Amino acid sequence: MAMLEALTPSKAPARWQDFLQLLKPRVMSLVVFTALTGLVCAPTPIHPVLGAVAVLCIAVGAGASGALNMWWDADIDAKMRRTRGRPVPAGKIQPSDAAALGVVLSMFSVMLMGMALNWLAAGLLAFTIIFYAVIYTMWLKRWTAQNIVIGGLAGALPPVIGWAAADGAAPLNAWLLCLIIFMWTPPHFWALSLYTSEDYAKAGVPMMPVVRGPATTRRQIWIYSLLLVPICVAPAFTGLGGLAYLAVSFLGGLVFLLLAWRLYRSKAGEAADPRNDDGLYDVRAGALDARNLFAFSILYLALLFATLLGEHLAGLKPLELL
């Protein structure tokens, strides 16, 4: 926040597309996907219009927290190559406008969710927005190397909100979907930060490779991966996933573990190759393993949720293995 006052408005006036960019549309699409899976997996059928409204509320709520994040983190964003083009650090949108948009959309999404669906889903949505904007953005991100571990809860909650919107309850299976994303977040982000850690160091964000070093980061990625894979397979044993899910989660989990092991044994994140300083995502020698795990982690999570979604939409029966 310290340098927000120093941000000078650019010559270009704000367009509506700049405000849309504040909502982080790409993150929003992931949130929509996982929330929809929670909604469809819930045993209670929901009217399609109300289902669409629930997903819209979750998407707008996620967008609102993105806008609040961009308002608060404009000083950090201005220092990192990946984020310096965002509307607030680029001077296209005033910080106060970004904050106002975030607050207004938060209120709209939570109130509409409460009135159209139920107040459990609305309460969970409000908690998620506050957790991301206040607990993660304002507190954890600049304070601890565990920032993305704890903050990952905000990204993990959408399937529970979706489930609660349809069912009016949040049973253990809904929280299992949340746990999958929660445990997936650290290996996913730390793999990325192994080859973008210089940017985080420059911005003063205590990401794991910056604070504890690449070797510790690689070991933590390996430990989280070992815990993640059994959790990803678990829905096949709790009456949530079917045979296809069992196959995808198990085989994908093996690949995930293989890539995490290779990363653990690699030198990823060690001394930078100065020849690669120009490109943000240029891969340093030895960091190919980090990029492989990062890329596969996205595919794995997408496959897990797509399979669950497909099975439930097709009416396939879940396995009854326990």
Place this chain on the structure above:
Amino acid sequence: MSDPSRESEVEAKARRGRNIALALGLILFVILVFVVTIVRLGGNVLERPF
């Protein structure tokens, strides 16, 4: 000499775009609340005592 307080053509175009986007957002919100109300009430609307 041009008046510096007057907005340029680019600024006017950007403002018009923002206004149209806001108007569309509000109209969509009104339609959404109306549709949700109809869906939530369903057939119960016709069952009230007159």
